[in-house]
Amino acid sequence: MAARRRPAAKRRRAARLKTASAGGALLLALLVLYWSTVWPYVLGALAVLAAGALAVALWRTDRRIRRRDRAWRADDLISAGRRTLTEIDTMSGEEFEEHVALLLRRDGCTDVRRVGRSGDHGVDVTARLPDGRLLITQCKRYAPGRRIAERDLRDLLGARTHTRADVAVFVTTAGFSGPSLTYAKQNGLIAVHRDYLGTWNGGATLEALGRVNGAGQGDRRHRRRWKQTYGS
Structure with a gap:
């Protein structure tokens, strides 16, 4: 059976080749005969084919440049974070x-005020989110190896209740x-540690950080990736 099929397949290929050649x-004869009309x-x-080829080449070049630009921007963001x-x-x-207040303004918050002082109920910065909700922030600039205790988060929760804020952030x-x-996770507090x-x-954006909502320093894999990027 296989021996019979092979010659038949060859004949079909030969027939298609003859048809294509004919x-x-x-077509060549018609072009020569009617060249003065069809040229x-x-x-x-x-010209259309050439324009199409040029458009495809430009599109590919644009995509390549955009990929390089995205990679450069990602590297620049990492470097900016480290700096x-x-x-x-x-x-x-x-x-x-003041720096935290600047970041809030950058993210579209309005009415941003630094209110950190005695009797502030633990609130250092207040702001209005783009959707109008009241946000309060407590800021602690400590040594990198230090850890924020639970009592500090309790103070922030009390401040949120006292000020009737919608969102409370500890940075x-x-x-x-x-x-x-x-x-923080149980009480809907946004905990922004050094990594975040x-x-x-x-x-x-703060909105992106809000999605972690007290998720912490991450698992071991996250910590390993972060150390590879930023160092210890």
Whole structure:
């Protein structure tokens, strides 16, 4: 059976080749015979093909440039995050609060005010989110190895109740203890530790950070990736 099928397949291929050759010869003969009539159309078709090829080449070049630009911007955001964290470590407490206020303005918040002072109920910065909700922020510029205790989150929760704020954010250059992270998650407090602060500085929005909502310093894989990027 297989021996019979092979010659038949060869015959079909040969027949198709003959047909294609005959068609090509006929087309060439018609072009030669009617060249004086059809040459504008032939040149037009060639021009369209050339324009199409140029458009495809430009599109591919644009995509390549855009990919390089996105990669460059991503690297620049990481570098900016590292630079800003280094600068923040040298700030005073008031300067850190001003920096957080600047980030809130950058993210579209309005009526941003630094109110950190005695009797502020633990609130350092207040603002209105783009949708009008009241946001309060507590800012702590501590050494990177320090951990925020649960009692500090309790103070922020009390301030949220006292001020009737809709959103409460705790921003620190340090980290959070395990119990404090659990407390933040259970009570809807946004805990921005040093790692997420670097991401915020690098261009991420507060809205994006709000989705983690006390999720903490991340799992071991997240910590390993972060150390590879930013160092210890």
